[in-house]
Amino acid sequence: MDSKYAKLLEPMKIGNMNLRNRFIMSPMGTFTPMQDGTESEEGIMYYEERARGGFAMIIIGAQFINxxxxxxxPTIAFDNNRAIPKTTVLCERVHRWGAKICAQLSPGTGRNGMPDIGERVPISSSENPSFYDPNVICRALTVDEIKDIIKDFAQAASFAQKAGFDAIEIHGHAGYLIDQFLSPIWNKRTDEYGGSAENRARFAVEIVQAVRNTVGSDMPILFRIALDHRFPGGRTLEDSMPLLEILEKAGVDAFDVDAGAYETMDYIFPTAYVGDACMAYVCKEARKHVNVPLINAGNHSPETALELVNSGDCDFVMFGRQAIADPEFPKKLMENRREDVRPCIVCNEECIGRIFGRLTQLSCSVNIQVCMEKYFPITKTDSPKDIVVIGAGPSGLEAARVAAIKGHHVTVYEKSDDIGGILKIIATAPFKKRIRDLIEWYDVQLKKLGVKIKLNTEIKADDTVLDYADKIFVATGSLPFIPNIPGIDGKNVIGVIDAHEKGVSGEKIAVCGGGLSGCDTALELAMKGKKVTVIEMLSECAQDAMPINKISLMRMLAENAVTLLTNSKVTAIEPNGVVIEKKDGTRKTIKADTVITAFGQKSDTNLPDAIRAKYNIKTTVIGDAEKVAKVGEAIRTGFYAAMAVE
Incomplete structure (x- = not known):
């Protein structure tokens, strides 16, 4: 095949199962199953869309066996045969596109049980503290209960086979229940399920054997395992190798390997801060110990996937959030359309963030159609409109893209000399590369769609172009909030956006405002070798950061020696630094060559209000101009605005 990515497009086998390429969709919870234990139409279409997009195999998110x-x-009820017919529909809808489908089965989360779901006392391998509430001590499973779980696995495997799944993956990952048996830090048992590596692996081995006895020799069994927990006392790469060997002998046909546990949750749901291919390192050692295929996940791009497979250390590469962001990206690589692959920006906001924060179904910051494919098809219109978009930030770009796909005539007016708005300006750090990629993707898509982009053009409310427009989308963004602080207009003071755009002089830097923007800026400057202090009035920094992302951010701020001063109010800015006042009323001066203000943003409402006043019926204000929010919400408002134009 004439493609740079030809190696990734080669067919390969797992056991007796033929796969059309080396792209596998990672198992991820969706929160789409219904209360009766059947998958919803939203969930089925979500998986089907990824099969249509060219993945060799779809592994559905962890399904609990009871x-x-x-x-x-919520997951599919693998313990209830009444759920088989609808699950068969799921499998056949995936098969219709030439992809295989794998059921990932789990006995449960054990000590990682979510605090907002269920009232039961958590179970575990031993009497371990609950992850979310260490004051709650988990109940150790009895041997009889272990045997019951193994029987339940056999029943779930039979369900999977009847429904039409091609493979089964056993979830021994992330510090969940099986992993709690595998790991000495959680397994303190003195019976046949604790102690030596063989005993700690016994629960997993008996599960593998029960599944094999149920499904026969032709149905592949995969095993997902974190080889390096990455926290003190957790299992190391070296500790995990004997477990792999034991499990291969038990009949595992492929290993799905990565790193992390809930104690290092920013590897379970890798953040932008940990970088691309952040868990590929585990493959090299694993390759030495097993002969079956290896699968790896963790912030992969097509390029890191290709590099890993070419190394010989891994056979298949899994894509999770990238598959959410662009379900067609394998097909695009097959067609040599790398520039059309919409990048996942690794923000965690609308995927795991929605699930953890709102207990609602999966979505995506850059792909608003996720799990809403049935309701949000972008279809051609029979009556094209002339649409004016004012502002080329993320909301304006998305509105222009979707409107153009629908067949409308779109012109974007941007007063600066480039597209991307504030989002592009602040995306200067290495950990914001995916944001730069997203803006470049919009540039390519709008050009291909024939959208007219007029740069260095500022629109006023009385411009005649607005008279002739059928619809007006106002996406003028936001402005920095500047509090009334003595010295804030000094020569040594620069706003956070200007700091990204123009650079920062001096070696000692004080960042006033410890929200996500201020902390990201501080980290970027510290990574360049500057001595940075963040001053925050509240009791902690980065309170607006997604909690999993915050784990990485705080660790990296510490590693780069950034000083965080909380409960500290900025009372004045002087030529030699910042005067702060602590809660007890004491004051001190933080020496700084340059002071960066990062007090947040406010909607730029002047033009939106003026246009609404004149053209109310045909005007929609989107993005930060309507409400200051994160990038995903800005893109969502642009998508909705364009979809509403019929």
Whole structure:
């Protein structure tokens, strides 16, 4: 095949199962199953769209084998035969596009049980503290209960086979229940399920054997395992190798390997801060110990995937959030359309963030159609409109893209000399590369769609172009909030946006405002070798950061020696630094060569209000101009605005 990515497009086998390429969609919870234990139409279409997009195999998110031990979100009822018919529909809808489908089965989360779901006392391998509330001590499973779980696995495997799944993956990952048996830090048992590596692996081995006895020799069994927990006392790469060897002998046909546990949750749901291919390192050692295929996930791009497969250390590469962001990206690589691959920006906001924060179904910051494919098809209009978009930030770009796909005539007016708005200006750090990629993707898409982009053009409310427009989308963004602080207009003071755009002089830097923007800026400057202090009035920094992202951010701020001063109010800015006042009323001066103000943004409402006043019926204000929010919400408002034009 004439493609740079030809190696990734080669067919390969797992056991007796033929796969059309080396792209596998990672198992991820969706929160789409219904209360009766069947998958919803939203969930089925979500998986089907990824099969249509060219993945060789779809691994559905962890399905719990029964309600009693689950302690997690809604999944398909693999313990209820009444759910088989609808699950068969799921499998056949995936098969219709030439992809295989794999059921990932889990006995439950154990000590990682979500606190907002269920009232049961958590179970575990031993009497371990609950992850979310260490004051709650988990109950150790009895041997009889272990045997019951193994029987339940056999029943779930039979369900999977009847429904039409091509493979089964056993979830021994992330510090969930099986992993709690595998790991000495959680397994303190003195019976046949604790102690030596063989005993700690016994629970997993008996599960593998029960599944094999149920499904026969032709149905592949995969095993997902984190080889390096990455926290003190957790299992190391070296510790995990004997477990792999034991499990291969038990009949595992492929290993799905990565790193992390809930104690290092920013590897379970890798953040932008940990970088691309952040868990590929585990493959090299694993390759030495097993002969079956290896699968790896963790912030992969097509390029890191290609590099890993070419190294010989791994056979298949899994894509999770990238598959959410662009379900067609394998097909695009097959067609040599790398520039059309919409990048996942690794923000965690609308995927795991929605699930953890709102207990609602999966979505995506850059792909608003996720899990809403049935309701949000972008279809051609029979009556094209002339649409004016004012502002080329993320909301304006998305509105222009969707409107153009629908067949409308779109012109974007941007007063600066480039597209991307504030989002592009602040995306200067290495950990914001995916944001730069997203803006470049919009540039390519709008050009291909024939959208007219007029740069260095400022629109006023009385411009005649607005008279002739059928619809007006106002996406003028936001402005910095500047409090009334003595010295804030000094020569040594620069706003956070200007700091990204123009650079920062001096070696000692004080960042006033410890929200996500201020902390990201501080980290970027510290990574360049500057000595940075963040001053925050509240009791902690980065309170607006997605909690999993915050884990990485705080760790990296510490590693780069950034000083965080909380409960500290900026009372004045002087030529030699910042005067702060602590809660007890004491004051001190933080020496700084340059002071960066990062007090947040406010909507730029002047033009939106003026245009609304004149053209109310045909005007929609979107993005930060309507409400200051994160990038995903800005893109969502642009998508909705364009979809509403019929």
């Amino acid at each position: 309600e009693k031990t689950a302690q997690g979100g």
